[in-house]
Amino acid sequence: MTGHEPPTALPRELLERPDVRSALAAHDFGTVFYVARAEAGISYSQIAAECGIKPERVGTLAKGNGKVTSFEKIVRIADVFRIPGHMVGLAARPWEIPPDGPATAAPRREFLKTSAAASLAVGLPELSRPATGGRVGGDLPAKLRQRTARLRRLDDVLGGGDTYRTYLGEYQSTRALLRHRTYTQETGRGLLSVLAEQAQQAGWAAFDGGRHAEARGLYEASRIAAVDAGDAALAGNALAFLAYQGLREDRQAAVQTAARSCATAGPDAAPGVRALLYERLAWAHAVAGNADETERALDAARAALAEVDGAPQPDWAAWVDETELQIMSGRCWTELRRPLRAVPVLEAALARYDDSHARDKALYLSWLADSYLTAGEVEQAAKVTGRALDLSSGVASVRPRERLAPVLHRLGEHEALPAVADVLEQARG
Incomplete structure (x- = not known):
């Protein structure tokens, strides 16, 4: 480790102690606080001041009550106590790397990737699987739906390469249950509905x-x-x-299928569902080059979203909000080569979009870079592309690099510019 060590740095022999290592791996910082005071003479008030936590909160944690869960606090605690990043699921901290060593990876993304499965497992509904040939209770579809919703959160921070087997396993388990158990007709319909959800989630991860x-x-x-x-x-x-x-194969056929999706759900579908389906219809029209139809579909999505007034929406559609619709609008105008419309919308929406959603933000930035290129703003396009490459690094998804490939190809026409040469080198790395 390099650089000045703060007075709260824990001795190496303390960090290597089995009970402390276990506490760090579990993010049990209450135990760490207790040990820091008892073994290293660091007072709770000093811990509170350095970590930005109220003194009474430090004492409560040290007694085994409560848990530190926010990324920012975990990073700060690691730095205050000089806890190597790998011990708490972070990338190497800047103070761990020699001045002439390699640049650090983005710690937030590494933290989220290594801890997402464990943190999302907290509160995951436990299921009592009936014995072979047993009868399924009427409450099982609701429990399965809750479990499916909880597991869906993995997709916020992980790519399909990481989640596919998990989602596929859930789908296969429910399918086996439907085939080999007995249940009422109503319960059977509920199970089929959950199965449809699970198949969509597994399909998305596969895609x-x-x-x-x-x-x-x-x-x-x-x-x-x-x-x-x-x-x-x-x-x-x-x-x-x-x-x-x-849309990868037959754009006009895809437009027809997207239109069927809206008609199939119908006007009585929940507003969030209609917003989602019209948004995707807009995207199909944009990729097919249909500007007027794109505008109408976006207007329909916007109108549907305005109807969401706090009433419950299906969890699988609840992620569609105003920011998401703005991003989709920007993507559509990018595809239609309307950079003056696309850039302001994408810039504003992406400023509110957290980097923890690395795959999606990288994808969305690719459309922003595309629009900047269309507008002739080459250096800005290169800067945005570099940001997208940073975010997509290590994400188990093929889509960001697929989307960035044509952008990088277009940037190659301007390789004489230093900013472009740098991002092309980054892409080759």
């Missing part, structure tokens, strides 16, 4: 990880399950997924 054949099969299975369950909204969403994937 994100580059498994396109598996994705299509799961989307088709989802549509059939949703129709059998009488769940028009999920049936419509399955079609929207198929349209999104189909």
